[in-house]
Amino acid sequence: MNRIDFAKGHGTENDFVIIPDPDGKLTLTADRVAAICDRHAGIGADGILRVVRSQHVPEWQGDPELWFMDYRNADGSIAEMCGNGVRVFAHYLIENDLAAPLVINIATRAGLRPTEVLGDDRYRVAMGPVTVDSEQIGVTVGGLTAEVVAFPVQVGNPHAVAFVDDLEELELWHAPRWTHQDRFPDGVNVEFVRRLGPHHVSMRVFERGSGETRSCGTGTVAVAAAAAVAAGQPQRPLTYRVDVPGGSVEVELRDRQSFLTGPAVIVAVGQLDLDRI
Numbered sequence: 001m002n003r004i005d006f007a008k009g010h011g012t013e014n015d016f017v018i019i020p021d022p023d024g025k026l027t028l029t030a031d032r033v034a035a036i037c038d039r040h041a042g043i044g045a046d047g048i049l050r051v052v053r054s055q056h057v058p059e060w061q062g063d064p065e066l067w068f069m070d071y072r073n074a075d076g077s078i079a080e081m082c083g084n085g086v087r088v089f090a091h092y093l094i095e096n097d098l099a100a101p102l103v104i105n106i107a108t109r110a111g112l113r114p115t116e117v118l119g120d121d122r123y124r125v126a127m128g129p130v131t132v133d134s135e136q137i138g139v140t141v142g143g144l145t146a147e148v149v150a151f152p153v154q155v156g157n158p159h160a161v162a163f164v165d166d167l168e169e170l171e172l173w174h175a176p177r178w179t180h181q182d183r184f185p186d187g188v189n190v191e192f193v194r195r196l197g198p199h200h201v202s203m204r205v206f207e208r209g210s211g212e213t214r215s216c217g218t219g220t221v222a223v224a225a226a227a228a229v230a231a232g233q234p235q236r237p238l239t240y241r242v243d244v245p246g247g248s249v250e251v252e253l254r255d256r257q258s259f260l261t262g263p264a265v266i267v268a269v270g271q272l273d274l275d276r277i
Contacts, residue, residue, distance in 0.1 A: 013246025083217020
């Protein structure tokens with residue numbers, strides 16, 4: 001049988017299958033990724049984190065000895081970054097003695113993501129700069145009778161953040177649509193946000209390639225940045241609490257950097273029979 005090792009983990013219930021492939025020998029086709037992530041016939045996950053040395057990733061031009069987080073969405077498509085995934089990736093490295101505290105430099109398609117090990121299964125990820133575009137777009141989604149305005153936000157991957165009064169009425173089993181389709185040729189993660197306080201929001205998200213998920217790490221950073229802009233809060237540093245269906249995280253906004261702090265958990269390890277996928 002063609003078996004490989006795997007682990008299953010999550011960050012605020014954004015869940016992943018972690019596959020160690022240090023020497024870059026495993027071929028992960030889009031169909032195979034989708035099959036592994038299938039919640040009925042596979043293991044089930046929002047995406048896959050392949051653990052590989054950077055020297056085996058052609059598009060990485062940095063330190064070849066770093067661990068590279070090769071992230072794939074549940075439909076098999078390749079994504080630049082995943083904030084919750086970085087924390088789970090770091091947690092896996094620590095648990096398997098592949099890295100040591102206190103700071104782990106993790107390579108991603110969006111660049112280097114230094115991750116601080118805080119203890120108690122919590123991690124603080126340097127997420128890079130976050131940019132909120134002043135040219136807003138319109139978003140339509142099931143459950144709302146009218147189009148809502150959204151802020152385009154870049155966190156190493158694309159987001160559109162819309163503020164609504166009621167998160168419960170949203171029908172996110174269908175993908176939201178947005179105006180100016182050419183604005184996001186590779187798709188976009190769409191967050192819907194409700195204000196709870198001056199620095200406190202809750203959100204739901206529809207992730208490109210995965211559908212609605214229980215959390216989105218880069219999405220929480222995008223939401224905090226958009227909320228600060230919409231509220232006229234230019235001061236930095238500024239910290240937001242962002243509640244998601246799977247828990248809560250903290251987002252710290254600085255002038256040229258953002259930080260995401262939250263938990264990571266490994267819930268299972270085992271072997272996967274690829275001949276049955």
